[in-house]
Amino acid sequence: AVNGSRLWQSLMDMAQIGATPKGGVCRLALTDLDKQGRDLFVRWCEEAGCTVSVDKMGNIFARRPGRDDSLPPVIMGSHLDSQPTGGKYDGVYGVLAGLEVVRSLNDMNYVTEAPVEVAVWTNEEGSRFAPAMVSSGVFAGVFDLEYGLSRADLDGKTMGEELARIGYAGDREVGGRKVGAYFEAHIEQGPILEAEGKTIGVVTDCQGQRWYEITFTGQEAHAGPTPMVRRKDALLGAARVVDAVNRIGMKYGPLACATVGLMQIHPNSRNVIPGRVFFTVDFRHPDDAILAAMDGELRVEVERIAGDIGLESEFQQIWYYAPIAFDAACVAAVRKGVERTGHSFRDIVSGAGHDACYLSKVAPTGMVFIPCIDGISHNEVEETTPEWSTAGCEVLLHAVLDRADA
């Protein structure tokens, strides 16, 4: 029912934009390359007969009318931005699977009852601008518009400035409209489906997250004549927190995840004791109470470590959302889709955050996972197969029809 090779070709075409030598993609949010990716998507949607609109957060909506166009739309979507060393499928798969559903409906001359839309959410990755999923968050009313537009990268450039610069500061209000259902197809980004030989993950829940920013300030001094006992080494403190974060993750395992992904050392010179270090912590768990326990341990460790070395510490939780359960009817629609198409499947909890998490606050929401090789994502070697890609798109089509014609 869907054209899997057309979908695969579109994935490969999009992957040219920001392609890296190792076969991945670097298309950071609101860069010139992100603009190129958006432009290509908009052109494809217009060629498919959709009407395209852009909101004030740069979220793009490509609409295919329904028989009763006054009904709230069923939206499919994900994101086009990537990590610095990202893969070809993370986000892009959900956007282009949505486009393939529209193209297939066109091929079949099929008119859905409710309108169908394909959405691209701005800055899902949270790499250039923190936090992740910020624009679907504004759409869902979790963040206000000012907050969204004022998110700044490490050079101080804001999302508002960068949206204007690349021509994607749209005039449509962000959110505030009724959505019939939201479906997001995505690669799993973890090892479970492939390991168990399942083609489809029916996503029932998404684990919660807490993100932190920590700055340790000690005193820059000469690495040679400064005795060990007089030092206030900010990197020593940060290093001990990295180890503590790992300990906390292991302690609450196997479901807990705990990561320090970003660190900036000042002045970063071989023979200078680091005077200031900025770093981030990313905690996840499907159980909110355990996530809170991890938070408590981190606070104790950071204070203890800073105190031991004599560092000043600034500690901020910059992002939090509780674990999410998706809508029963949407999950059922996905499951029915798998049954109809005959693919193997299992229920699964998402380890990554997705725009679907925020959409679930304002719309019945479901997700479809397909496997990725070795569970590897946020890596240039990220890979899936054309068969899995086609299967996920088929399931997405069925789930969308289930809701759009309900």
Add this chain to the structure above:
Amino acid sequence: AVNGSRLWQSLMDMAQIGATPKGGVCRLALTDLDKQGRDLFVRWCEEAGCTVSVDKMGNIFARRPGRDDSLPPVIMGSHLDSQPTGGKYDGVYGVLAGLEVVRSLNDMNYVTEAPVEVAVWTNEEGSRFAPAMVSSGVFAGVFDLEYGLSRADLDGKTMGEELARIGYAGDREVGGRKVGAYFEAHIEQGPILEAEGKTIGVVTDCQGQRWYEITFTGQEAHAGPTPMVRRKDALLGAARVVDAVNRIGMKYGPLACATVGLMQIHPNSRNVIPGRVFFTVDFRHPDDAILAAMDGELRVEVERIAGDIGLESEFQQIWYYAPIAFDAACVAAVRKGVERTGHSFRDIVSGAGHDACYLSKVAPTGMVFIPCIDGISHNEVEETTPEWSTAGCEVLLHAVLDRADA
């Protein structure tokens, strides 16, 4: 006998070039600011009647003729480059104290028996280009010229290219000439003189150093759906080495120093497990056997830590020099200078490396230390006093006369 306020004024004038808001200096080797500092020094030397020449490593020599100009010169010197968040005196003091000796000799119309030179050594700090003291090292025959010119910064620009760009790739051969004596005045960069209320440090020895570059490679992966036990987190490995380096420094204390000053995390994104980390280690000790023991422990720790996490490790000692004892006659000349000027003093071992360490390989060498406030250096708040500055210059003058007229 010297004009202390003229010396202080010159220090303040030079500190304008690359001045930072916090009262320090950022004048990295072979940048446009380094060129400005060099140009000012050359102008001052020419105004003082010196003949200026530049060698192929960009080392500058300002020569004041002796009565017998065929005698090997007595050279005073140090460096004008700084750390990214450096101070106004580190290096600059030794250069401008040398210039003040020349200006004072001019004021007195005093003709020394041997010629006297003031030297500026290129890239002493080792911050932009590693290792430190590389150009005095080439002068002393410790490194060959190709090695020196091919040192590259983190962006891949070489010293040779950058010397040509700023117009300081001189035509004079590097070293290979007889030096009667070398004296370097410097701030202590540590806390001892100030704590003991001494104005002058007679430097007898310099501790040895070993510098390392380590790259840990693991696997980038998503911070959310990647279970803790499947991770190969390169930053976790680097963090554990930072802690191990500190443990080694404490264990061999109070004289050992052990520092990780520089670290680069790849891809450095909040929700990506770091796949690659590059970092440096700086070990120092006045006893070569202990420095070797520290080296041995580091190698064991790095291998153990990488093995525990499943990281590939590249490990390289990129720099080593054994502890150095300065020339007895030069040390005696400094001590006589202190006795004649009546300042309080103590013998001291240098914790920092200095161009004097390499000069000692090819010339009788001595050093004069003055205190700095709270022992702080490699920091924008680095400070000394006009009184100490004048005292050190007086001692330098006497030491130089002792050798130039010997």
